[in-house]
Amino acid sequence: MYVCLCNAVTDRQIKQAIASGDNNLSDVKKRLGVANQCGKCAQLATKIIQSAVSERDNFYEVA
Numbered sequence: 474m475y476v477c478l479c480n481a482v483t484d485r486q487i488k489q490a491i492a493s494g495d496n497n498l499s500d501v502k503k504r505l506g507v508a509n510q511c512g513k514c515a516q517l518a519t520k521i522i523q524s525a526v527s528e529r530d531n532f533y534e535v536a
Contacts, residue, residue, distance in 0.1 A: 476518050479510035484521050491525035498522055 476484050482505045490501045498519050501507055508515040 476521065477505075477507040477510075477514040479514075480506040482507045482514075482518075487518060487521050488525045491522060491529060495522075496526060 474484050476482055476487060486505055487501055487507065490504050493504075495501050495504055498508065498515065501518065501522060502509060507518050
């Protein structure tokens with residue numbers, strides 16, 4: 474689904490950025506441009522980022 478309409482950024486792209494090592498909205502913003510225009514997507518993007526970081530960290534704890 475599209476999270477940032479201004480820059481056509483999807484939730485999949487955000488999750489891929491987290492898998493590539495990004496850790497927060499600032500990192501994803503630099504990589505993808507999310508929340509650079511109107512900012513309406515920042516809250517949803519942050520929720521997706523927090524969830525993806527949590528999943529990533531839990532995966533590495535178990536492994």
